[in-house]
Amino acid sequence: MDVAGNLAAVTETRKRMNDSGIEVSLFIAPDPAQIEAASRSGSQFIELHTGAFAESFHNKSKGAAELERLITGAKQAHGLGLKVNAGHGLNYQEPAYASSRAATRRVEHRPQHRQPRGDGW
Secondary structure (H helix, E strand, C coil), X not given: CCCHHXXXXXXXXXXXXXXXXCCCEEEECCCHHHHXXXXXXCCCEEEECCHHHHHCCCCHHHHHHHHHHHHHHHHHHHHCCCEEEECCCCCCCHHHHHHXXXXXXXXXXXXXXXXXXXXXX
16 A cells, blocks of 8 residues: 555545544555555554565575565554554465564564465465
């Protein structure tokens, strides 16, 4: 979702949902501008898109760089008062790797229930 490019519309929709008692989570890339815009919109949660990490999992240098983007994004979001979810599209190996790496950086995370993919994971 391009929150930064659609901030006014996202903010208005978020306000209507909050006014109805619905908390809002925005599915965004771990991009500093998108995270900042999510905070400015008033959203309570973000879900960081983990697709680039999942796609680069078997390439150690790319996987490490993508994981670092996720960790940095989570830290930024927490600093802005956002609650952070992540995990969409991961297989059973990737969360263990990410958790072990994130734990060494002391980043809080909120586990996300995964949805089954066509391959059973």
